[in-house]
Amino acid sequence: MSTSLGQYADFGELLASMLKQTGWDAWRTRIASCPAAAVDDVLAKPEQGIDDLWALLAPLSPGQLERMAQQAHRVTLQRFGRTVLLYAPLYVSNFCSNACVYCGFNCRNRVARRALMIDEAEAESALIRAMGFQHILLVSGEDPKHAGTGYFAALASRLRHQFSSIGIEVQPLSSIEYAELIACGVDSVTCYQETYNPTTYERVHRAGPKRDYARRLGTLERAAAAGIRKVGLSPLYGLDDWRVEALMAGVHAHYMATRFWRTQVSISFPRLRPAAGGYEPPCPLDDAGLAQLICAFRLVLPDVHLVLSTREPAGLRDRLLPLGITQMSAGSRTSPLGYSHDKEAGEQFTVMDERSPDDVCAMISAAGYEPVWKDWDESFLNG
Numbered sequence: 001m002s003t004s005l006g007q008y009a010d011f012g013e014l015l016a017s018m019l020k021q022t023g024w025d026a027w028r029t030r031i032a033s034c035p036a037a038a039v040d041d042v043l044a045k046p047e048q049g050i051d052d053l054w055a056l057l058a059p060l061s062p063g064q065l066e067r068m069a070q071q072a073h074r075v076t077l078q079r080f081g082r083t084v085l086l087y088a089p090l091y092v093s094n095f096c097s098n099a100c101v102y103c104g105f106n107c108r109n110r111v112a113r114r115a116l117m118i119d120e121a122e123a124e125s126a127l128i129r130a131m132g133f134q135h136i137l138l139v140s141g142e143d144p145k146h147a148g149t150g151y152f153a154a155l156a157s158r159l160r161h162q163f164s165s166i167g168i169e170v171q172p173l174s175s176i177e178y179a180e181l182i183a184c185g186v187d188s189v190t191c192y193q194e195t196y197n198p199t200t201y202e203r204v205h206r207a208g209p210k211r212d213y214a215r216r217l218g219t220l221e222r223a224a225a226a227g228i229r230k231v232g233l234s235p236l237y238g239l240d241d242w243r244v245e246a247l248m249a250g251v252h253a254h255y256m257a258t259r260f261w262r263t264q265v266s267i268s269f270p271r272l273r274p275a276a277g278g279y280e281p282p283c284p285l286d287d288a289g290l291a292q293l294i295c296a297f298r299l300v301l302p303d304v305h306l307v308l309s310t311r312e313p314a315g316l317r318d319r320l321l322p323l324g325i326t327q328m329s330a331g332s333r334t335s336p337l338g339y340s341h342d343k344e345a346g347e348q349f350t351v352m353d354e355r356s357p358d359d360v361c362a363m364i365s366a367a368g369y370e371p372v373w374k375d376w377d378e379s380f381l382n383g
């Protein structure tokens, strides 16, 4: 696998080249048939690189996951120490103009819809702030009529002096729009490609602007070109073969970290759950696979942040933490007004780890790590 970046205009071109040389199904076969000895050879290297990722995603022999976990734990301590950054999401709107078959916010589903007024969003954020959070992630369905660039600019301007970091996970925007939001205090952009397989992408995105695969794929590059400080990416595990999805996500992260070296990259691990509308994930990722993914990314992308949300249950989050996780959400509500009115509007997914932020902090401390509420101050730049 050659991942030399210089010859590609953008990540879309790199991905297209990878899939042209070795199609999606051929990648699946190649990874699935990788011999155990090849995995051993990769694990025996003093350091692993992005070209080793496909082997580390192969089905493992007994003992290999344990070795990966030990190495991943060691690398994490070297690069990040014993720290875990905490953040909380604020769902500002669940209106959406897309018809993603796997999502409860799908515009064709009948769920209670709500978009917060700026004052309401600020009041919800105050509750998040009161829990101790300094990092907030603004999340919305994709419908600019209810939550467009102007809305996020106004909200970020209100919140910028209350939080040390404001992230957005909303519809893809242009570089000009990202620049506008950065000027208002937004410093991170998360955008999940959902699936890197263009064929599957077309099948599961039935209507709306999200059907434009290429535009979504270029989202993080547009944000980075505008000067965003942090980007987050992932597929949505469950839509297609998780091993191939992870390979493409790893190459995407490597591309972003190399080409936009000033921009911090993070990878999340959202696993698809059954959604409103009765959708069942066709390619579920099990717990052992999730652990393998975390270890594999940590070994080949040692400086990338790995994020684990409250989609996962408490006990599993506790066990996965030492493998390489550096950021966690806590106390999350996934519906608008969720912090002040429990479950008034429809949720995007069910929170599995329902512990309070204090309880999550206690778990992190008991595991020998330091919970971090704030890892950044704008005065670093201006001082």
Ligand code: SF4
Residues within 6 Å of the ligand: 096, 097, 098, 099, 100, 103, 104, 105, 106, 107, 140, 141, 142, 210
């Ligand atoms: S996944 Fe996002 S874009 Fe798709 S329906 Fe849900 S909220 Fe809308």
